[in-house]
Amino acid sequence: MSGLIDILSVLLILSGLVFFLGASIGVVRFPDFYTRMHAAGKGDTLSTILIMSGMAIQVMSDFEGMSFLVAIKILAIAVLIMLTSPTSTHLLMKAGYDDGIVPVSNNKKAKINDIGGPFLEESVSDKSEAKKKVKK
Amino acid sequence: MIETETILICAGLGLFLMMVPVIYRIIKGPTAIDRIVAVNVIGTKTAVLLIIIGALFDNVSMFVDFAIAYAALNFLGSLAASRYFNRTRPAYGNESTGGKN
Incomplete structure (x- = not known):
């Protein structure tokens, strides 16, 4: 070297x-x-x-x-x-x-929806709205 | 003065010793994607280790091609696994703590 x-x-x-x-x-x-x-x-x-x-x-x-x-x-x-x-x-x-x-958190029984943040909530609400539109 | 070859041998040995604890994550890992990530880490280390082995044997021009092929195959494998686990299978095996929403 x-x-x-x-x-x-x-x-x-x-x-x-x-x-x-x-x-x-x-x-x-x-x-x-x-x-x-x-x-x-x-x-x-x-x-x-x-x-x-x-x-x-x-x-x-x-x-x-x-x-x-x-x-x-x-x-x-x-x-x-x-x-x-x-x-x-x-x-x-x-x-x-x-x-x-599920990400690690203090709430042991949490599902991904409780911790997931706004991004997932938006997508879920989009899905439910889409279902409502289909029903109408 | 330490020779460069000695440092390369030590670097290769260190890389190999760093692969060993990752095997724990492959065996234990709670989800399937954890195992894929651990295999991915080992694959990247192997591509680097191939270059170091080539430099030790004074034959880098041959081992470089192996390393390119290994890195590309590693990427393809993780890509295919991510598509597979995204569409068809849940990540957990029998006990599903998360489950489909």
């Missing part, structure tokens, strides 16, 4: 490992479906970008023709995960929300 480029890449890789540790601890330890989702989505995305850019710098430091292409491919993986990880987190969370998974 010598030179600024190596030190920079090692720093990027180690900071990415810290965020990965946060993601896996969050997935195991958080009390709730939605909070676990939050830890998984955010920690994975940031730490993947950090480690991939560190490895791209590491590969680029050879200064050959082929290594430039490989570094571009590694950065393409980072961009791919940056696009797909929030998308899949959003879709899975929407699936859980539609299934009525």
